[in-house]
Amino acid sequence: MIKVQGMYKRFGKTTALDALDMEVPRGSIYGLIGPNGAGKTTAMSILATLMLPDGGSAAVDGHDVLSEPMAVRGVIGYMPDFFGVYDGLKTCEYLDFFADAYYVPQSRRKTLIGELLELVNLSDKYDSYVDLLSRGMKQRLALARCLVHDPKVLILDEPASGLDPRARAELKEIIKHLKQLDKTVLISSHILPELGEICDQVGIMEKGRLISSGPVEEITAAGRGASLLRIQVLDKVSGLADFIKPRDNVVSVEQDEGALRVIFRGDPQSRGKLLRDIIEGGWVVTEFAEVRRNLEEAFMAVTGEGVLK
Amino acid sequence: MSVNPVLLKELRQRFRTVKSPLLVSLYLLVIGALVLGFIYLRWRDMPGYYRPDTSREIFIILSMVQLFLVGFVTPGLTAGAISGERERQTLNVLLTTRLTTRGIIVSKMLSSISFMVLLVLATLPLYNIVFLYGGISPSQVLGVFGFYMVTVFLFAAVGVACSTYFKRTGVSTVTSYGIVFILGLGTLLLGGFIYEVLRVPGPGPYQTPLITQFLLDINPVVVMMRILGENGFGPERNIGLPYWAVYILFYVIAGLLLLLWSSSKLNPSRNKGLRFRM
Structure with a gap:
């Protein structure tokens, strides 16, 4: 039309x-x-x-x-x-x-x-x-x-x-x-x-x-290959945020009630690598999951590189 | 025959408010006060009788005051025609309807002119005072009213064109008044200046330059005085057309050109020859 x-x-x-x-x-x-x-x-x-x-x-x-x-x-x-x-x-x-x-x-x-x-x-x-x-x-x-x-x-x-x-x-x-x-x-x-x-x-x-x-x-759901991850650890959440932020596949990191909401752009292998690195960094991971995003989060994920980083 | 919706809306909006009758009353009050004041002064000096040449003076004063008011009110009525729509943020919506920009411009112009015509016609009873004492022919009165119509047409077109070009009504109004002032006084001053510059010193007759003649032919004050029978007003002419024909041609053509330009300027799709880059 x-x-x-x-x-x-x-x-x-x-x-x-x-x-x-x-x-x-x-x-x-x-x-x-x-x-x-x-x-x-x-x-x-x-x-x-x-x-x-x-x-x-x-x-x-x-x-x-x-x-x-x-x-x-x-x-x-x-x-x-x-x-x-x-x-x-x-x-x-x-x-x-x-x-x-x-x-x-x-x-x-x-x-x-x-x-x-x-x-x-x-x-x-x-x-x-x-x-x-x-x-x-x-x-x-x-x-x-x-x-x-x-x-x-x-x-x-x-x-x-x-x-x-x-x-x-x-x-x-x-x-x-x-x-x-x-x-x-x-x-x-x-x-x-x-x-x-x-x-x-x-x-x-x-x-x-x-x-x-x-x-x-x-x-x-997809947002140009970007996904929203919710990562929860037992302690040192702020330190984990600083640890994750500089990584290549990470678009943005937000702290949300003791957990981190991470907009991540990458394939399952790189996601797995992120989890392994967090564990090897000494954090005790209690939750590591992809969550369904609303439109606002999708928008931030897609435009995030220019806006957030 | 259907009336353009913009014209209908404008008339509805204009004549619905209390402002319109107030403006008509004020207009009549100003003109009436001046005329009746003049009659009173004449009558006070020579009580008991009234001379026809005095009524002629009244006619001239009445006509000149009216001309001044036409020059004052017309740009004020039209200078916000389009810029006002822009400022009220209603123009974009209007331009996405199926109305043509030419229709919009002409309707805006007509609604403003109709009000101005109403103002001028409302003064007709005042002209009866002149007839009461004689000294003026009906053809002169008709000539003056025809002159007003032509003058209002160009003044209104100037206001609409300025309103289309300038985004702000304030700027548009000031520019419209400036152009009307140039027509009313500037042509007279420029005509006189050119006459003096080109004049050859010494005795003998001197032919007024054509440009000066033309400038005086399009000056509303000079033309009005000529219509009123003041033949000594202005120099000898040798342009092939009578002064009123030059005036009508110039005012109507200039007015039409301004309206055409305005409708083209307003049209968002006017660059039809634009080549698209793929």
Whole structure:
């Protein structure tokens, strides 16, 4: 549904996108994660036809973003990371305005607006002025706005940003519901555990490149060959951390309630060698196991070399 | 016929608030106070009767005050048209709809112009005072109103273009006022300067340079005085077109070019010839 090939974008001397390749399957919820400045917003802006790439190509539902921007706009609903609303417009007028802007026939609009407000739990705000809504309500209204023309693809840039936990949970439920409506969703967020819950696939971006991509289970399980080890010893935990840190295969070491959480990149032989070295170093090992990671840990493992070490 | 949604929204937003009737009232209050004040002063000096040439003076004062207000209000109305959307962070969302940038620009322009036209038309009853005493023909009044429309068009286009180019409304507003000031006073000063520089000292008639004639033909103050029948205003002309035709052509063409440029500048996909590097 979304296909990006070798996309470049530079802002002066800064490279925002560096030969980005990305593919989002039809009907999936694809989470784009990465540190600030990784290029997520730039990639999304290009896909939303708001920015021109310096090179490469991108297509949404078979429409090239450069040569067919209007066709692309017809199939996407875009929600930017920061957005405002119009003062002096009621919720129903706000949605009616955007429906009109997408050439939705007037005869269909009233019913459509009612349905969309119901979908985002804002039915009781039909006649409220949009500038008086809470931030969470505005986010939900923006999501409804994205859906006025029944787009096939939703591009949501940090939709949960700045929301309280309750509002985030509500938004998460709505996004899950969108999947049932057969929408393809490209979503970026820095709240990784939540992204892990709603996404089918994730892509991890760093320095303008997609360094890892695939189903959430695969990413959290493998993470480009990296694994999360939990090592527990009887005593001298801090000393063990210092002993492990400089080793080649170790990405990061964290102390967690008397145990160590080690992100380790290597084959079973090197893992075995690590265990042997610890034992030979004089530590009494009570636990040495690979643990299942969440998305945040997978993200740290994949981007860890640049970030943590 | 369907109305562009941006125009509909803008009109709805503009005319829904209490600010609009307040601004119309203030506008009428300023113009009305000046005119009625002038009438009072004239009447106080010569009580009991009223001369037609006095009503002509009122007409000129009324028209000049209105021109000044048009130059003052129009850029203020349009200089935030696009930059305001940018500052409110609503522009990106608007640009991802199926509306064309040309449609957005024209709608923004029309909504601002419609309000300005409302302000100008609201002053029509004040012009009745002039008719009451005679001395002015309806064609002159129509000419002045047509002149306002053309002037508002370019001033509004300047505001929209500045608003598209500059990110901040403050910068856009100052630049718009600067350009309007150049049109209102700069052309007059430059025309006079060029006239003096090129003038050959000595007796005998001296033909005003074409550039000076042109600069005076596009100066709103000079053109208004000519419309009002002050034929001695400005030098002899030998441009093939009448002054009002030069004025209309320049203001309409410049306004259209600015609008075209603005819609092109606003379009995020404007570099269609860009070659992709694979």
